[in-house]
Amino acid sequence: MNIVEYTPDYENDVKDLLTQLQTFLSNIDPQGIIVVRENYRDGYFAHAMTAVKKHAGKVFLATEGNKAVGAAICLIPPYGEESRLTTTCPKCGFISDLVVAEGMRGKGIGSALLARAERYFAEQHCEQMQLCVSTYNTGAIAFYERQGLLKDCFYLRKPVGQSQTDLKLPEVCKSGPMA
Numbered sequence: 576m577n578i579v580e581y582t583p584d585y586e587n588d589v590k591d592l593l594t595q596l597q598t599f600l601s602n603i604d605p606q607g608i609i610v611v612r613e614n615y616r617d618g619y620f621a622h623a624m625t626a627v628k629k630h631a632g633k634v635f636l637a638t639e640g641n642k643a644v645g646a647a648i649c650l651i652p653p654y655g656e657e658s659r660l661t662t663t664c665p666k667c668g669f670i671s672d673l674v675v676a677e678g679m680r681g682k683g684i685g686s687a688l689l690a691r692a693e694r695y696f697a698e699q700h701c702e703q704m705q706l707c708v709s710t711y712n713t714g715a716i717a718f719y720e721r722q723g724l725l726k727d728c729f730y731l732r733k734p735v736g737q738s739q740t741d742l743k744l745p746e747v748c749k750s751g752p753m754a
């Protein structure tokens with residue numbers, strides 16, 4: 576396995592990987608909010624590559640032969656006004672997407688991509704790196720914690736108008752703040 580930077584030769588592989596990621600996330604979302612839209616494959620790829628160009632980004636790929644089997648999309652987005660008013664604004668790298676192809680997981684590819692992303696952020700003099708993960712994506716949370724990432728903030732959600740007894744949330748959401 577090699578870690579390389581994205582080139583257009585890998586466009587279809589990256590679209591496949593991002594679609595696998597979205598399909599995985601939609602399958603585990605207990606509220607059914609995450610979906611794979613008909614135009615997702617091309618639309619999300621275009622969106623991600625625009626963000627990469629705009630925010631000093633890089634796409635790192637794990638390759639086997641001439642096929643990409645994992646991808647990490649890295650950005651260094653600017654802070655918004657609220658953060659500028661309320662935080663020290665450490666220069667921060669953001670991983671918008673990380674995925675390893677089904678059947679290739681658990682072989683060290685995800686950790687190699689995360690390490691490459693961290694090296695890129697270090698080269699860019701970032702002081703922090705961060706990413707978002709859903710509370711119900713317990714496998715990914717275990718993976719990130721294994722790689723030394725610390726849990727930070729999380730969102731709370733409730734369908735408006737539903738009583739507490741109607742709520743059908745998975746245990747991980749019911750238990751409150753991520754321990």
Ligand SMILES: CC(C)(COP(=O)(O)OP(=O)(O)OC[C@H]1O[C@@H](n2cnc3c(N)ncnc32)[C@H](O)[C@@H]1OP(=O)(O)O)[C@@H](O)C(=O)NCCC(=O)NCCS
Nearest residue numbers: 673674675680681682683684685686708714715717718721
């Ligand atoms: C999460 C993901 C990127 C991890 O990549 P990977 O190549 O499978 O992970 P690695 O093989 O590098 O695993 C590194 C360590 O994390 C642990 N780990 C990985 N996946 C895990 C899981 N689902 N549950 C528990 N531990 C896990 C491994 O056991 C390994 O531990 P070790 O260092 O003791 O051997 C990959 O499983 C994936 O694409 N998942 C589906 C998409 C997804 O959830 N992406 C993240 C969205 S935020």
